[in-house]
Amino acid sequence: MRRIKIFQIGLVWFPEQGGGLDRFYYDLIRRLPENGFDVRGLVVGSDQVDIQTEGAIKSATDTSTPLLKKLISIYHFSRATFRSFAPDLLVSHFALHAFPILSLIGRRPLVVHFHGPWALEASVEGSKIYWVKIAKFIEKAVYSRAKRIIVLSKAFRKILHEEYNIPLDKIVIIPGAIETRKFTKNAISVSRDQARNELGWSLERPTILIVRRLANRMGLEDAIIAIENVRVRFPNVLLLIAGKGHLHSELSQIIIDRALENNVKLLGFIPDDKLALNYRAANFTLVPTISLEGFGLITVESLASGTPVLVTPVGGLPEVVEDLSADLVLPATGPDAIADGLTKILSGEQALPDEETCMEYADKNFSWVVASSRIAKIYREALE
Secondary structure, three states: OOOEEEEEEEEEOOOOOOOHHHHHHHHHHHHHHHHOEEEEEEEEOOOHHHHHOOOOEEEEEOOOOOHHHHHHHHHHHHHHHHHHHOOOEEEEOOHHHHHHHHHHHOOOOEEEEEOOOHHHHHHHOOOOHHHHHHHHHHHHHHHHHOOEEEEOOHHHHHHHHHHHOOOHHHEEEOOOOEOHHHHHHHHHHOOHHHHHHHHOOOOOOOEEEEEOOOOHHHOHHHHHHHHHHHHHHOOOOEEEEEOOOOOHHHHHHHHHHOOOOOOEEEEEOOOHHHHHHHHHHOOEEEEOOOOOOOOOHHHHHHHHOOOOEEEOOOOOHHHHHOOOOHHHEOOOOOHHHHHHHHHHHHOOOOOOOOHHHHHHHHHHHHEHHHHHHHHHHHHHHHOO
């Protein structure tokens, strides 16, 4: 069987920076060759991208390049690649980077991985209205050109259909995936106490971990305020928030204003090679999102590390955990619901799935072994 030549359009290079979209892209392009694809692609990043992928993925430009120049670079890079590589199929993971090359596509089929509503997220984060409208226009232009669009959850299928007028028969749900064995291996080899010793965490304190970009829609302020209530009954409780973003100063001030310095800590960015250890060290993790959560790879990362995760009932989060335990989904968003959920767990009123159950569930449902074959099938169907 002839190998299919595929061109993958990403955002930034995950080893250098990025979030869930970028991790997904990074893992996917490494899985596709075993499914019969020759892969080329582009991201925005350093010259190391070319070296690390042996030329398969290249950086069209670096992250500091002004937007217009960035888009022009993407266009010229893609045009040269189309001439030399002649891909059979194009795949987009970020509408802005796919937009400049729509005129180059011709009759080639396009598959879109919809990782989130870019325009709606920009609106939530306070972007100017004109930029939100431009983002929506770009998204619609790219999505309407796609033969298939892969979404991570029913929640994102609904948004794509209702907000972008994409027919339901174009949309395919394939849940997100991670390299589950990477996290599970660490959980098997290191006990929770050993992980805490290595990280310098207290062995006695009940510790809750959040791994999130510090952005408005993540609900981090709600989680901090909830701890103010929880510590009344559990004065030793500790909430650790890992990540970076524009809310760092604001969240730091909230912690100071509420005298929570002993109960809430901002850890900053955790390198990828330390992430599994941090998940392993926590009693459980928390995802307090308030809007526009399509899946949340951090939920699966936590479970694969043997650490249960408590989520708000937002977007695709319930879809990820409810088959493991419906009790892992809070009844509502906001500080009160979070505080009540944390208190029930810390008091022992609500039991959590054990570490072996969490790891097995993650591996069975969200491993790349499962997801890559399903994605490959959609790619092949798009060529028919």
